[in-house]
Amino acid sequence: MxxxxxxxxxxxxxxxxxxxxxxxxxxxxxxxxxxxxxxxxxxxxxxCGINQRTTEIFRIIGIEDEVYEHCAPPEIAGRTACYTSLGAEGREIVSRDAWGGGIYAEEYERLSSSRYCILxxxxxxxxxxxxxxxxxxxxxxxxxxxxxxxxxxxxxxxxxxxxxxxxxxxxxxxxxxxxxxxxxxxxGVSWLGERNIFDMVFAQFRSPLRSLHPDPRNFITWSTNPKMGGSTKTGYLYQIGPWPLQPGEEEWVFACGVTEHDPERFDQQTMIDRLRRTLNIADLPVELRSFSHWNVNAISRIISRR
Ligand SMILES: Cc1cc2nc3c(=O)[nH]c(=O)nc-3n(C[C@H](O)[C@H](O)[C@H](O)COP(=O)(O)OP(=O)(O)OC[C@H]3O[C@@H](n4cnc5c(N)ncnc54)[C@H](O)[C@@H]3O)c2cc1C
Structure with a gap:
């Protein structure tokens, strides 16, 4: 050759x-x-979630400390909660420690000198x-x-x-x-399981939401409203930095299911409206940076003999 x-x-x-x-x-x-x-x-x-085995590999390649410098601070990275909404009537349904935060901190520290982190x-x-x-x-x-x-x-x-x-x-x-x-x-790797279980839409946006959030320690905030499909279909939010956070630069991701009350394909305005409706904050300032549709699959890889 x-x-x-x-x-x-x-x-x-x-x-x-x-x-x-x-x-x-x-x-x-x-x-x-x-x-x-x-x-x-x-x-x-x-x-977003980087597990400890991965940060151990990042130590080998010399970027572990740089990743920690830019990852979510510990007070954000170890907690999740579910709300009816974040608006005036909203209330927390449940919250819990997660990803090595709170009650899990000691266990994670025992397993590795590298940290679980969010970036x-x-x-x-x-x-x-x-x-x-x-x-x-x-x-x-x-x-x-x-x-x-x-x-x-x-x-x-x-x-x-x-x-x-x-x-x-x-x-x-x-x-x-x-x-x-x-x-x-x-x-020789193929997929086994159910595809296209339901349609989702995801948005990346800038908004001063931390000041409006009842508990901004939550990395992921779930909303559940039976009239909006309940659970994942209602929508969830997570924080994406950039860290360390500078005023006016706060970015978030919002994802929700496309229900019978939504258009089949979202445009910028329907995306913003749906976000405000889920959170029940009608005047939420939103600077949409990108959005796209995706499907929920429940599939895993299988390796076949060749
Ligand atoms: C909303 C969302 C949230 C997620 N959250 C998490 C999470 O918290 N933790 C987690 O572990 N995973 C999460 N994932 C999944 C995560 O994105 C994947 O696990 C991860 O991207 C896999 O990394 P990768 O390097 O294997 O592949 P990718 O990041 O998908 O990179 C593959 C690259 O290959 C390129 N490529 C493909 N075909 C070709 C070609 N023919 N020629 C040249 N280039 C090609 C693509 O353009 C792409 O850049 C999430 C995914 C989404 C969509």
Whole structure:
């Protein structure tokens, strides 16, 4: 295969898994290349909870303290509660410690000297990317989609598209860090369970909600209202920083089920109205940053024999 770009390991996807794999390989002197189809790291907060095994790995790659500097402060990160709403009539139904907070603190401390922490992917990935690129200047490629993959006895061949042009890359092996998308299936991993259980919509927004919240220690705030589908369908909120918090910069995520009282597809105004209705704060200041629809699935991966 003369003329074809060659690497030891090709990594598909620059999420937390792909970038961490790249850093770990680079630290061990193993040649690798990462392909990410989007032009930059995630614009959606996505995963927030980082467990202790992961922060232990972050210690190995030298970013543990930087992650703690930017993660949710302990007084926010260890509690969740459910309310009828946050408005004048609203009341708390239940609250509890969680994620290593309160009654769980001693147990978590016993298990590891690294901490459970909360930092959304939008803020974690740039830290990982900086280290990955510093260790592998030409090897972390954005706006580059892996279009096809062929597996041979001793190598794989990837067809990669960048700036409307396809090129081939040969690697000894590959890591499908594509978030469970098609290349995971190439490894013989498939999904078992129920799909599309119900439709959800999610919004990322800026709002001074902490000052209106009856207990802003809660990282996740659930609302439940039988007239809005109850439980998850009514909606839930969580805080996403940026930490340390500066005045006017407070960001949140709100997600709710699409019920028979909602339009099938939301626009900006329906999204804001639904948020205000769930929280029962009619004049809540909201600066919507992004929103999107998604489906609830109850599926797990199964590995089949090949
Ligand atoms: C609202 C929400 C909240 C969540 N909260 C949590 C949480 O608290 N804790 C938790 O553990 N998880 C959470 N998750 C799930 C979490 O997002 C995933 O577990 C996590 O993103 C997986 O990381 P990853 O690196 O495996 O994949 P991803 O972050 O999905 O990254 C995969 C990357 O691969 C890229 N890619 C895919 N195909 C190709 C291709 N062909 N070529 C090039 N690039 C490609 C994608 O563009 C993407 O950037 C949440 C998800 C959502 C949507």
């Amino acid at each position: 003369a003329g074809i770009e060659q690497h030891d390991i090709a990594i598909i996807g620059d999420g937390p898994v792909g970038l961490t794999c790249s850093i770990l390989l680079s630290l061990r002197g193993i040649d690798n290349v990462v392909f990410e189809r989007y032009p930059d790291t995630s614009i959606h907060p996505k995963a 959304p992917q939008i803020r974690l990935e740039p830290i990982l990317r900086r280290i990955a690129v510093a260790l592998n200047l030409d090897g972390v490629r954005y706006a580059t989609e892996v279009r096809d993959l062929e597996q041979f006895e001793d190598h794989v061949k990837l067809t990669v598209r960048s700036r409307d042009e396809d090129y081939s890359v040969k690697a000894r092996s590959f890591i499908a860090a594509d978030g469970g998308r098609p290349f995971t299936t190439k490894l």
